[in-house]
Amino acid sequence: MxxxxxxxxxxxxxxxxxxxxxxxxxxxxxxxxxxxxxxxxxxxxxxxxxxxxxxxxxxxKLDEPVPSQTPAYLSLFEKVAVIGDSYASGEIYDKDGRNQHGDQYNHSWLAILARKYGFNYYNYSKGGQTAYGWMHETPRSHGEFTTDNKHFDFYFLNLGINDHNRNSADYAGVKADIANGTNSFYGEYGRIIETIKAKDPKAPIAIATITTSFGDGNYKRYNDVIRSLSRDYGLILIDFGDNITNENITSIVKRGGHPTAAGYAKLAQAFDDGFNDAVAEQEADISNLKELFSD
The missing domain is CATH 2.40.10 (Thrombin, subunit H)
Known part of the structure:
Protein backbone atom coordinates (compact mmCIF):
# COMPACT_ATOMS: atom_id res chain seq x y z
CA MET A 1 0.00 0.00 0.00
CA LYS A 61 -21.71 9.85 -4.08
CA LEU A 62 -21.58 10.49 -0.37
CA ASP A 63 -24.69 10.21 1.81
CA GLU A 64 -25.96 13.33 3.53
CA PRO A 65 -24.94 13.44 7.19
CA VAL A 66 -27.62 12.25 9.59
CA PRO A 67 -28.96 15.29 11.49
CA SER A 68 -28.65 15.24 15.23
CA GLN A 69 -31.87 14.40 17.03
CA THR A 70 -33.13 16.98 19.49
CA PRO A 71 -34.99 15.76 22.56
CA ALA A 72 -38.77 15.82 22.39
CA TYR A 73 -39.12 18.11 25.37
CA LEU A 74 -42.78 18.86 24.64
CA SER A 75 -43.65 15.25 25.47
CA LEU A 76 -43.02 16.15 29.13
CA PHE A 77 -46.23 18.16 29.24
CA GLU A 78 -49.82 16.99 29.48
CA LYS A 79 -51.64 20.32 29.09
CA VAL A 80 -50.37 23.08 26.81
CA ALA A 81 -51.91 26.42 25.80
CA VAL A 82 -51.05 29.09 23.24
CA ILE A 83 -51.88 32.80 23.17
CA GLY A 84 -51.62 34.30 19.71
CA ASP A 85 -53.16 35.55 16.47
CA SER A 86 -54.24 33.87 13.23
CA TYR A 87 -50.88 32.14 12.87
CA ALA A 88 -51.57 30.41 16.18
CA SER A 89 -55.30 29.85 15.57
CA GLY A 90 -54.77 27.96 12.32
CA GLU A 91 -56.36 30.39 9.87
CA ILE A 92 -55.80 28.42 6.69
CA TYR A 93 -55.66 29.71 3.13
CA ASP A 94 -55.93 27.41 0.13
CA LYS A 95 -53.55 27.26 -2.81
CA ASP A 96 -55.43 30.09 -4.55
CA GLY A 97 -55.14 32.43 -1.55
CA ARG A 98 -58.71 32.01 -0.29
CA ASN A 99 -59.49 31.97 3.43
CA GLN A 100 -60.85 28.59 4.51
CA HIS A 101 -63.51 29.49 7.08
CA GLY A 102 -61.36 31.47 9.51
CA ASP A 103 -59.79 29.98 12.62
CA GLN A 104 -59.15 26.25 12.29
CA TYR A 105 -57.96 25.34 15.78
CA ASN A 106 -57.80 21.60 15.08
CA HIS A 107 -55.35 22.25 12.24
CA SER A 108 -53.19 24.84 14.01
CA TRP A 109 -49.52 24.15 14.64
CA LEU A 110 -50.27 23.51 18.33
CA ALA A 111 -52.95 20.94 17.43
CA ILE A 112 -50.48 19.19 15.15
CA LEU A 113 -47.90 19.05 17.96
CA ALA A 114 -50.60 17.83 20.37
CA ARG A 115 -51.36 14.90 18.07
CA LYS A 116 -47.66 14.20 17.72
CA TYR A 117 -46.88 14.18 21.45
CA GLY A 118 -50.25 13.27 22.95
CA PHE A 119 -50.79 16.29 25.23
CA ASN A 120 -54.10 18.13 25.66
CA TYR A 121 -54.22 21.70 24.44
CA TYR A 122 -56.31 24.84 24.28
CA ASN A 123 -55.95 27.78 21.93
CA TYR A 124 -56.49 31.29 23.33
CA SER A 125 -55.96 32.81 19.89
CA LYS A 126 -57.96 34.21 16.99
CA GLY A 127 -57.41 35.87 13.66
CA GLY A 128 -56.35 39.51 13.78
CA GLN A 129 -55.44 39.44 17.47
CA THR A 130 -53.00 41.88 19.08
CA ALA A 131 -51.55 42.11 22.57
CA TYR A 132 -53.91 45.00 23.36
CA GLY A 133 -56.89 43.14 21.89
CA TRP A 134 -56.13 40.01 23.90
CA MET A 135 -56.03 41.97 27.17
CA HIS A 136 -59.36 43.71 26.51
CA GLU A 137 -61.50 41.01 24.87
CA THR A 138 -63.28 37.91 26.14
CA PRO A 139 -63.63 35.05 23.60
CA ARG A 140 -60.31 33.17 23.29
CA SER A 141 -58.77 36.09 25.20
CA HIS A 142 -58.25 37.62 28.65
CA GLY A 143 -61.89 37.44 29.74
CA GLU A 144 -62.19 33.74 28.97
CA PHE A 145 -58.72 32.92 30.25
CA THR A 146 -59.24 34.51 33.67
CA THR A 147 -62.71 33.02 34.28
CA ASP A 148 -62.50 29.46 32.99
CA ASN A 149 -61.22 26.53 35.05
CA LYS A 150 -58.51 25.45 32.63
CA HIS A 151 -54.93 25.19 33.89
CA PHE A 152 -51.83 24.23 31.95
CA ASP A 153 -48.35 22.80 32.43
CA PHE A 154 -46.86 24.94 29.67
CA TYR A 155 -47.63 28.04 27.57
CA PHE A 156 -46.61 29.31 24.14
CA LEU A 157 -46.84 33.04 23.37
CA ASN A 158 -47.08 33.91 19.66
CA LEU A 159 -48.21 37.53 19.18
CA GLY A 160 -46.74 40.47 17.29
CA ILE A 161 -47.70 40.14 13.62
CA ASN A 162 -50.73 42.43 13.78
CA ASP A 163 -49.20 44.64 16.48
CA HIS A 164 -46.34 45.78 14.27
CA ASN A 165 -48.43 45.85 11.09
CA ARG A 166 -51.04 48.24 12.56
CA ASN A 167 -48.78 50.48 14.59
CA SER A 168 -45.63 52.56 14.37
CA ALA A 169 -42.22 51.48 15.56
CA ASP A 170 -42.65 53.74 18.59
CA TYR A 171 -45.71 51.77 19.72
CA ALA A 172 -43.31 48.94 20.56
CA GLY A 173 -42.80 50.79 23.85
CA VAL A 174 -40.46 50.34 26.80
CA LYS A 175 -40.28 48.22 29.93
CA ALA A 176 -41.77 50.93 32.20
CA ASP A 177 -45.03 50.67 30.23
CA ILE A 178 -45.88 47.42 32.05
CA ALA A 179 -46.11 48.95 35.51
CA ASN A 180 -47.43 52.29 34.29
CA GLY A 181 -50.38 50.74 32.49
CA THR A 182 -49.30 52.36 29.22
CA ASN A 183 -50.92 51.09 26.03
CA SER A 184 -47.92 49.79 24.10
CA PHE A 185 -46.81 46.42 22.79
CA TYR A 186 -44.30 46.11 25.65
CA GLY A 187 -46.89 47.09 28.24
CA GLU A 188 -49.75 44.89 27.01
CA TYR A 189 -47.57 41.84 26.33
CA GLY A 190 -45.96 42.19 29.76
CA ARG A 191 -49.40 42.25 31.38
CA ILE A 192 -50.37 39.12 29.42
CA ILE A 193 -47.35 37.33 30.91
CA GLU A 194 -48.28 38.51 34.39
CA THR A 195 -51.84 37.25 33.84
CA ILE A 196 -50.49 33.80 32.99
CA LYS A 197 -48.18 33.76 35.98
CA ALA A 198 -51.03 34.73 38.29
CA LYS A 199 -53.09 31.77 37.08
CA ASP A 200 -50.35 29.13 36.67
CA PRO A 201 -47.27 30.46 38.49
CA LYS A 202 -45.14 27.34 38.03
CA ALA A 203 -45.86 26.71 34.35
CA PRO A 204 -42.90 27.36 32.01
CA ILE A 205 -43.59 29.85 29.21
CA ALA A 206 -42.00 30.08 25.75
CA ILE A 207 -42.26 33.31 23.75
CA ALA A 208 -41.58 33.39 20.00
CA THR A 209 -40.41 36.22 17.80
CA ILE A 210 -42.63 37.32 14.92
CA THR A 211 -43.19 34.62 12.30
CA THR A 212 -44.04 36.89 9.37
CA SER A 213 -43.61 40.58 8.54
CA PHE A 214 -45.08 43.20 6.23
CA GLY A 215 -41.91 44.73 4.90
CA ASP A 216 -41.92 48.00 6.86
CA GLY A 217 -39.09 47.08 9.22
CA ASN A 218 -41.17 47.76 12.36
CA TYR A 219 -41.07 44.10 13.31
CA LYS A 220 -37.42 44.39 14.30
CA ARG A 221 -38.33 46.80 17.11
CA TYR A 222 -41.12 44.47 18.18
CA ASN A 223 -38.79 41.47 18.13
CA ASP A 224 -36.44 43.39 20.42
CA VAL A 225 -39.36 43.84 22.84
CA ILE A 226 -40.07 40.11 22.71
CA ARG A 227 -36.44 39.34 23.50
CA SER A 228 -36.49 41.83 26.37
CA LEU A 229 -39.68 40.28 27.77
CA SER A 230 -38.02 36.87 27.73
CA ARG A 231 -35.23 38.31 29.89
CA ASP A 232 -37.59 40.33 32.12
CA TYR A 233 -39.66 37.28 33.04
CA GLY A 234 -37.21 34.40 32.55
CA LEU A 235 -39.07 32.94 29.56
CA ILE A 236 -37.81 30.45 27.00
CA LEU A 237 -37.08 32.43 23.81
CA ILE A 238 -37.84 30.87 20.42
CA ASP A 239 -35.98 33.30 18.19
CA PHE A 240 -36.68 33.00 14.47
CA GLY A 241 -34.38 35.95 13.78
CA ASP A 242 -34.80 39.33 12.11
CA ASN A 243 -33.99 38.38 8.52
CA ILE A 244 -37.61 37.75 7.65
CA THR A 245 -39.93 38.78 4.83
CA ASN A 246 -43.45 37.74 3.91
CA GLU A 247 -41.94 34.30 3.29
CA ASN A 248 -40.45 33.98 6.76
CA ILE A 249 -39.32 30.53 7.86
CA THR A 250 -38.74 29.60 4.25
CA SER A 251 -40.26 26.12 4.51
CA ILE A 252 -43.74 27.50 5.31
CA VAL A 253 -46.14 27.17 2.39
CA LYS A 254 -48.12 30.44 2.25
CA ARG A 255 -50.91 31.90 0.16
CA GLY A 256 -52.55 35.27 0.74
CA GLY A 257 -50.37 36.03 3.75
CA HIS A 258 -51.32 32.90 5.69
CA PRO A 259 -50.09 29.30 5.72
CA THR A 260 -51.87 26.58 3.82
CA ALA A 261 -52.72 23.36 5.65
CA ALA A 262 -49.32 21.96 4.69
CA GLY A 263 -47.80 25.24 5.82
CA TYR A 264 -49.13 24.74 9.34
CA ALA A 265 -47.54 21.30 9.46
CA LYS A 266 -44.22 22.92 8.59
CA LEU A 267 -44.85 25.71 11.09
CA ALA A 268 -45.44 23.04 13.74
CA GLN A 269 -42.04 21.55 12.91
CA ALA A 270 -40.46 25.00 13.14
CA PHE A 271 -41.90 25.53 16.63
CA ASP A 272 -40.98 21.98 17.68
CA ASP A 273 -37.35 22.40 16.58
CA GLY A 274 -37.20 25.98 17.83
CA PHE A 275 -38.43 25.02 21.27
CA ASN A 276 -36.07 22.05 21.60
CA ASP A 277 -33.11 24.14 20.45
CA ALA A 278 -34.04 26.99 22.81
CA VAL A 279 -34.25 24.70 25.83
CA ALA A 280 -30.84 23.21 25.06
CA GLU A 281 -29.11 26.49 24.19
CA GLN A 282 -30.57 28.48 27.06
CA GLU A 283 -30.29 25.61 29.53
CA ALA A 284 -33.89 26.29 30.47
CA ASP A 285 -35.21 24.38 33.47
CA ILE A 286 -38.49 22.77 32.47
CA SER A 287 -38.29 19.95 35.01
CA ASN A 288 -39.97 21.75 37.93
CA LEU A 289 -43.49 21.03 36.77
CA LYS A 290 -46.57 21.71 38.86
CA GLU A 291 -48.98 18.96 39.80
CA LEU A 292 -51.46 18.14 37.09
CA PHE A 293 -54.77 19.95 37.35
CA SER A 294 -58.17 18.43 36.85
CA ASP A 295 -60.13 19.63 33.85
Missing part, protein backbone atom coordinates in the same frame (compact mmCIF):
# COMPACT_ATOMS: atom_id res chain seq x y z
CA UNK A 2 1.45 3.33 -1.09
CA UNK A 3 0.20 6.82 -0.28
CA UNK A 4 0.66 9.63 -2.79
CA UNK A 5 0.26 13.28 -1.78
CA UNK A 6 -0.52 14.65 -5.25
CA UNK A 7 -1.60 12.01 -7.78
CA UNK A 8 -5.33 11.80 -8.44
CA UNK A 9 -8.31 12.83 -10.55
CA UNK A 10 -8.00 16.12 -12.38
CA UNK A 11 -11.79 16.45 -12.55
CA UNK A 12 -11.90 17.15 -8.84
CA UNK A 13 -10.57 20.29 -7.19
CA UNK A 14 -8.37 20.54 -4.13
CA UNK A 15 -5.34 18.61 -3.05
CA UNK A 16 -5.63 15.50 -0.94
CA UNK A 17 -4.39 12.04 -0.15
CA UNK A 18 -4.28 9.26 -2.74
CA UNK A 19 -3.82 5.64 -1.72
CA UNK A 20 -2.80 2.84 -4.11
CA UNK A 21 -3.24 -0.83 -3.21
CA UNK A 22 -1.56 -3.67 -5.17
CA UNK A 23 -2.09 -7.34 -4.47
CA UNK A 24 0.93 -9.35 -3.32
CA UNK A 25 2.25 -12.32 -5.36
CA UNK A 26 -0.66 -12.18 -7.74
CA UNK A 27 -3.25 -12.20 -4.96
CA UNK A 28 -5.87 -9.50 -4.57
CA UNK A 29 -6.28 -6.67 -7.03
CA UNK A 30 -5.15 -3.19 -7.81
CA UNK A 31 -7.15 -0.21 -6.59
CA UNK A 32 -6.61 3.46 -5.93
CA UNK A 33 -8.59 5.87 -3.77
CA UNK A 34 -8.47 9.66 -3.87
CA UNK A 35 -9.51 11.51 -0.71
CA UNK A 36 -9.78 15.11 -1.83
CA UNK A 37 -9.43 18.03 0.57
CA UNK A 38 -12.77 19.44 -0.64
CA UNK A 39 -14.61 16.40 0.72
CA UNK A 40 -14.90 14.47 -2.55
CA UNK A 41 -14.00 10.78 -2.80
CA UNK A 42 -12.88 8.97 -5.99
CA UNK A 43 -11.85 5.40 -6.76
CA UNK A 44 -10.55 3.31 -9.67
CA UNK A 45 -9.84 -0.40 -10.03
CA UNK A 46 -7.52 -2.10 -12.54
CA UNK A 47 -6.99 1.11 -14.50
CA UNK A 48 -4.07 -0.48 -16.35
CA UNK A 49 -1.47 2.26 -15.97
CA UNK A 50 0.92 3.76 -13.45
CA UNK A 51 -0.42 5.59 -10.40
CA UNK A 52 0.44 8.87 -12.11
CA UNK A 53 -1.88 8.10 -15.05
CA UNK A 54 -5.05 10.14 -14.52
CA UNK A 55 -7.67 7.82 -16.09
CA UNK A 56 -10.55 5.65 -15.01
CA UNK A 57 -11.71 7.57 -11.94
CA UNK A 58 -15.28 7.28 -10.62
CA UNK A 59 -16.69 9.69 -8.07
CA UNK A 60 -18.37 8.28 -4.99
Missing amino acids: VTYPYYGPKNGTGTGTYVTYNGINGLGGKAQFAFKSNGELYYRVFWGASPADDKGWSKV
Whole structure:
Protein backbone atom coordinates (compact mmCIF):
# COMPACT_ATOMS: atom_id res chain seq x y z
CA MET A 1 0.00 0.00 0.00
CA VAL A 2 1.45 3.33 -1.09
CA THR A 3 0.20 6.82 -0.28
CA TYR A 4 0.66 9.63 -2.79
CA PRO A 5 0.26 13.28 -1.78
CA TYR A 6 -0.52 14.65 -5.25
CA TYR A 7 -1.60 12.01 -7.78
CA GLY A 8 -5.33 11.80 -8.44
CA PRO A 9 -8.31 12.83 -10.55
CA LYS A 10 -8.00 16.12 -12.38
CA ASN A 11 -11.79 16.45 -12.55
CA GLY A 12 -11.90 17.15 -8.84
CA THR A 13 -10.57 20.29 -7.19
CA GLY A 14 -8.37 20.54 -4.13
CA THR A 15 -5.34 18.61 -3.05
CA GLY A 16 -5.63 15.50 -0.94
CA THR A 17 -4.39 12.04 -0.15
CA TYR A 18 -4.28 9.26 -2.74
CA VAL A 19 -3.82 5.64 -1.72
CA THR A 20 -2.80 2.84 -4.11
CA TYR A 21 -3.24 -0.83 -3.21
CA ASN A 22 -1.56 -3.67 -5.17
CA GLY A 23 -2.09 -7.34 -4.47
CA ILE A 24 0.93 -9.35 -3.32
CA ASN A 25 2.25 -12.32 -5.36
CA GLY A 26 -0.66 -12.18 -7.74
CA LEU A 27 -3.25 -12.20 -4.96
CA GLY A 28 -5.87 -9.50 -4.57
CA GLY A 29 -6.28 -6.67 -7.03
CA LYS A 30 -5.15 -3.19 -7.81
CA ALA A 31 -7.15 -0.21 -6.59
CA GLN A 32 -6.61 3.46 -5.93
CA PHE A 33 -8.59 5.87 -3.77
CA ALA A 34 -8.47 9.66 -3.87
CA PHE A 35 -9.51 11.51 -0.71
CA LYS A 36 -9.78 15.11 -1.83
CA SER A 37 -9.43 18.03 0.57
CA ASN A 38 -12.77 19.44 -0.64
CA GLY A 39 -14.61 16.40 0.72
CA GLU A 40 -14.90 14.47 -2.55
CA LEU A 41 -14.00 10.78 -2.80
CA TYR A 42 -12.88 8.97 -5.99
CA TYR A 43 -11.85 5.40 -6.76
CA ARG A 44 -10.55 3.31 -9.67
CA VAL A 45 -9.84 -0.40 -10.03
CA PHE A 46 -7.52 -2.10 -12.54
CA TRP A 47 -6.99 1.11 -14.50
CA GLY A 48 -4.07 -0.48 -16.35
CA ALA A 49 -1.47 2.26 -15.97
CA SER A 50 0.92 3.76 -13.45
CA PRO A 51 -0.42 5.59 -10.40
CA ALA A 52 0.44 8.87 -12.11
CA ASP A 53 -1.88 8.10 -15.05
CA ASP A 54 -5.05 10.14 -14.52
CA LYS A 55 -7.67 7.82 -16.09
CA GLY A 56 -10.55 5.65 -15.01
CA TRP A 57 -11.71 7.57 -11.94
CA SER A 58 -15.28 7.28 -10.62
CA LYS A 59 -16.69 9.69 -8.07
CA VAL A 60 -18.37 8.28 -4.99
CA LYS A 61 -21.71 9.85 -4.08
CA LEU A 62 -21.58 10.49 -0.37
CA ASP A 63 -24.69 10.21 1.81
CA GLU A 64 -25.96 13.33 3.53
CA PRO A 65 -24.94 13.44 7.19
CA VAL A 66 -27.62 12.25 9.59
CA PRO A 67 -28.96 15.29 11.49
CA SER A 68 -28.65 15.24 15.23
CA GLN A 69 -31.87 14.40 17.03
CA THR A 70 -33.13 16.98 19.49
CA PRO A 71 -34.99 15.76 22.56
CA ALA A 72 -38.77 15.82 22.39
CA TYR A 73 -39.12 18.11 25.37
CA LEU A 74 -42.78 18.86 24.64
CA SER A 75 -43.65 15.25 25.47
CA LEU A 76 -43.02 16.15 29.13
CA PHE A 77 -46.23 18.16 29.24
CA GLU A 78 -49.82 16.99 29.48
CA LYS A 79 -51.64 20.32 29.09
CA VAL A 80 -50.37 23.08 26.81
CA ALA A 81 -51.91 26.42 25.80
CA VAL A 82 -51.05 29.09 23.24
CA ILE A 83 -51.88 32.80 23.17
CA GLY A 84 -51.62 34.30 19.71
CA ASP A 85 -53.16 35.55 16.47
CA SER A 86 -54.24 33.87 13.23
CA TYR A 87 -50.88 32.14 12.87
CA ALA A 88 -51.57 30.41 16.18
CA SER A 89 -55.30 29.85 15.57
CA GLY A 90 -54.77 27.96 12.32
CA GLU A 91 -56.36 30.39 9.87
CA ILE A 92 -55.80 28.42 6.69
CA TYR A 93 -55.66 29.71 3.13
CA ASP A 94 -55.93 27.41 0.13
CA LYS A 95 -53.55 27.26 -2.81
CA ASP A 96 -55.43 30.09 -4.55
CA GLY A 97 -55.14 32.43 -1.55
CA ARG A 98 -58.71 32.01 -0.29
CA ASN A 99 -59.49 31.97 3.43
CA GLN A 100 -60.85 28.59 4.51
CA HIS A 101 -63.51 29.49 7.08
CA GLY A 102 -61.36 31.47 9.51
CA ASP A 103 -59.79 29.98 12.62
CA GLN A 104 -59.15 26.25 12.29
CA TYR A 105 -57.96 25.34 15.78
CA ASN A 106 -57.80 21.60 15.08
CA HIS A 107 -55.35 22.25 12.24
CA SER A 108 -53.19 24.84 14.01
CA TRP A 109 -49.52 24.15 14.64
CA LEU A 110 -50.27 23.51 18.33
CA ALA A 111 -52.95 20.94 17.43
CA ILE A 112 -50.48 19.19 15.15
CA LEU A 113 -47.90 19.05 17.96
CA ALA A 114 -50.60 17.83 20.37
CA ARG A 115 -51.36 14.90 18.07
CA LYS A 116 -47.66 14.20 17.72
CA TYR A 117 -46.88 14.18 21.45
CA GLY A 118 -50.25 13.27 22.95
CA PHE A 119 -50.79 16.29 25.23
CA ASN A 120 -54.10 18.13 25.66
CA TYR A 121 -54.22 21.70 24.44
CA TYR A 122 -56.31 24.84 24.28
CA ASN A 123 -55.95 27.78 21.93
CA TYR A 124 -56.49 31.29 23.33
CA SER A 125 -55.96 32.81 19.89
CA LYS A 126 -57.96 34.21 16.99
CA GLY A 127 -57.41 35.87 13.66
CA GLY A 128 -56.35 39.51 13.78
CA GLN A 129 -55.44 39.44 17.47
CA THR A 130 -53.00 41.88 19.08
CA ALA A 131 -51.55 42.11 22.57
CA TYR A 132 -53.91 45.00 23.36
CA GLY A 133 -56.89 43.14 21.89
CA TRP A 134 -56.13 40.01 23.90
CA MET A 135 -56.03 41.97 27.17
CA HIS A 136 -59.36 43.71 26.51
CA GLU A 137 -61.50 41.01 24.87
CA THR A 138 -63.28 37.91 26.14
CA PRO A 139 -63.63 35.05 23.60
CA ARG A 140 -60.31 33.17 23.29
CA SER A 141 -58.77 36.09 25.20
CA HIS A 142 -58.25 37.62 28.65
CA GLY A 143 -61.89 37.44 29.74
CA GLU A 144 -62.19 33.74 28.97
CA PHE A 145 -58.72 32.92 30.25
CA THR A 146 -59.24 34.51 33.67
CA THR A 147 -62.71 33.02 34.28
CA ASP A 148 -62.50 29.46 32.99
CA ASN A 149 -61.22 26.53 35.05
CA LYS A 150 -58.51 25.45 32.63
CA HIS A 151 -54.93 25.19 33.89
CA PHE A 152 -51.83 24.23 31.95
CA ASP A 153 -48.35 22.80 32.43
CA PHE A 154 -46.86 24.94 29.67
CA TYR A 155 -47.63 28.04 27.57
CA PHE A 156 -46.61 29.31 24.14
CA LEU A 157 -46.84 33.04 23.37
CA ASN A 158 -47.08 33.91 19.66
CA LEU A 159 -48.21 37.53 19.18
CA GLY A 160 -46.74 40.47 17.29
CA ILE A 161 -47.70 40.14 13.62
CA ASN A 162 -50.73 42.43 13.78
CA ASP A 163 -49.20 44.64 16.48
CA HIS A 164 -46.34 45.78 14.27
CA ASN A 165 -48.43 45.85 11.09
CA ARG A 166 -51.04 48.24 12.56
CA ASN A 167 -48.78 50.48 14.59
CA SER A 168 -45.63 52.56 14.37
CA ALA A 169 -42.22 51.48 15.56
CA ASP A 170 -42.65 53.74 18.59
CA TYR A 171 -45.71 51.77 19.72
CA ALA A 172 -43.31 48.94 20.56
CA GLY A 173 -42.80 50.79 23.85
CA VAL A 174 -40.46 50.34 26.80
CA LYS A 175 -40.28 48.22 29.93
CA ALA A 176 -41.77 50.93 32.20
CA ASP A 177 -45.03 50.67 30.23
CA ILE A 178 -45.88 47.42 32.05
CA ALA A 179 -46.11 48.95 35.51
CA ASN A 180 -47.43 52.29 34.29
CA GLY A 181 -50.38 50.74 32.49
CA THR A 182 -49.30 52.36 29.22
CA ASN A 183 -50.92 51.09 26.03
CA SER A 184 -47.92 49.79 24.10
CA PHE A 185 -46.81 46.42 22.79
CA TYR A 186 -44.30 46.11 25.65
CA GLY A 187 -46.89 47.09 28.24
CA GLU A 188 -49.75 44.89 27.01
CA TYR A 189 -47.57 41.84 26.33
CA GLY A 190 -45.96 42.19 29.76
CA ARG A 191 -49.40 42.25 31.38
CA ILE A 192 -50.37 39.12 29.42
CA ILE A 193 -47.35 37.33 30.91
CA GLU A 194 -48.28 38.51 34.39
CA THR A 195 -51.84 37.25 33.84
CA ILE A 196 -50.49 33.80 32.99
CA LYS A 197 -48.18 33.76 35.98
CA ALA A 198 -51.03 34.73 38.29
CA LYS A 199 -53.09 31.77 37.08
CA ASP A 200 -50.35 29.13 36.67
CA PRO A 201 -47.27 30.46 38.49
CA LYS A 202 -45.14 27.34 38.03
CA ALA A 203 -45.86 26.71 34.35
CA PRO A 204 -42.90 27.36 32.01
CA ILE A 205 -43.59 29.85 29.21
CA ALA A 206 -42.00 30.08 25.75
CA ILE A 207 -42.26 33.31 23.75
CA ALA A 208 -41.58 33.39 20.00
CA THR A 209 -40.41 36.22 17.80
CA ILE A 210 -42.63 37.32 14.92
CA THR A 211 -43.19 34.62 12.30
CA THR A 212 -44.04 36.89 9.37
CA SER A 213 -43.61 40.58 8.54
CA PHE A 214 -45.08 43.20 6.23
CA GLY A 215 -41.91 44.73 4.90
CA ASP A 216 -41.92 48.00 6.86
CA GLY A 217 -39.09 47.08 9.22
CA ASN A 218 -41.17 47.76 12.36
CA TYR A 219 -41.07 44.10 13.31
CA LYS A 220 -37.42 44.39 14.30
CA ARG A 221 -38.33 46.80 17.11
CA TYR A 222 -41.12 44.47 18.18
CA ASN A 223 -38.79 41.47 18.13
CA ASP A 224 -36.44 43.39 20.42
CA VAL A 225 -39.36 43.84 22.84
CA ILE A 226 -40.07 40.11 22.71
CA ARG A 227 -36.44 39.34 23.50
CA SER A 228 -36.49 41.83 26.37
CA LEU A 229 -39.68 40.28 27.77
CA SER A 230 -38.02 36.87 27.73
CA ARG A 231 -35.23 38.31 29.89
CA ASP A 232 -37.59 40.33 32.12
CA TYR A 233 -39.66 37.28 33.04
CA GLY A 234 -37.21 34.40 32.55
CA LEU A 235 -39.07 32.94 29.56
CA ILE A 236 -37.81 30.45 27.00
CA LEU A 237 -37.08 32.43 23.81
CA ILE A 238 -37.84 30.87 20.42
CA ASP A 239 -35.98 33.30 18.19
CA PHE A 240 -36.68 33.00 14.47
CA GLY A 241 -34.38 35.95 13.78
CA ASP A 242 -34.80 39.33 12.11
CA ASN A 243 -33.99 38.38 8.52
CA ILE A 244 -37.61 37.75 7.65
CA THR A 245 -39.93 38.78 4.83
CA ASN A 246 -43.45 37.74 3.91
CA GLU A 247 -41.94 34.30 3.29
CA ASN A 248 -40.45 33.98 6.76
CA ILE A 249 -39.32 30.53 7.86
CA THR A 250 -38.74 29.60 4.25
CA SER A 251 -40.26 26.12 4.51
CA ILE A 252 -43.74 27.50 5.31
CA VAL A 253 -46.14 27.17 2.39
CA LYS A 254 -48.12 30.44 2.25
CA ARG A 255 -50.91 31.90 0.16
CA GLY A 256 -52.55 35.27 0.74
CA GLY A 257 -50.37 36.03 3.75
CA HIS A 258 -51.32 32.90 5.69
CA PRO A 259 -50.09 29.30 5.72
CA THR A 260 -51.87 26.58 3.82
CA ALA A 261 -52.72 23.36 5.65
CA ALA A 262 -49.32 21.96 4.69
CA GLY A 263 -47.80 25.24 5.82
CA TYR A 264 -49.13 24.74 9.34
CA ALA A 265 -47.54 21.30 9.46
CA LYS A 266 -44.22 22.92 8.59
CA LEU A 267 -44.85 25.71 11.09
CA ALA A 268 -45.44 23.04 13.74
CA GLN A 269 -42.04 21.55 12.91
CA ALA A 270 -40.46 25.00 13.14
CA PHE A 271 -41.90 25.53 16.63
CA ASP A 272 -40.98 21.98 17.68
CA ASP A 273 -37.35 22.40 16.58
CA GLY A 274 -37.20 25.98 17.83
CA PHE A 275 -38.43 25.02 21.27
CA ASN A 276 -36.07 22.05 21.60
CA ASP A 277 -33.11 24.14 20.45
CA ALA A 278 -34.04 26.99 22.81
CA VAL A 279 -34.25 24.70 25.83
CA ALA A 280 -30.84 23.21 25.06
CA GLU A 281 -29.11 26.49 24.19
CA GLN A 282 -30.57 28.48 27.06
CA GLU A 283 -30.29 25.61 29.53
CA ALA A 284 -33.89 26.29 30.47
CA ASP A 285 -35.21 24.38 33.47
CA ILE A 286 -38.49 22.77 32.47
CA SER A 287 -38.29 19.95 35.01
CA ASN A 288 -39.97 21.75 37.93
CA LEU A 289 -43.49 21.03 36.77
CA LYS A 290 -46.57 21.71 38.86
CA GLU A 291 -48.98 18.96 39.80
CA LEU A 292 -51.46 18.14 37.09
CA PHE A 293 -54.77 19.95 37.35
CA SER A 294 -58.17 18.43 36.85
CA ASP A 295 -60.13 19.63 33.85
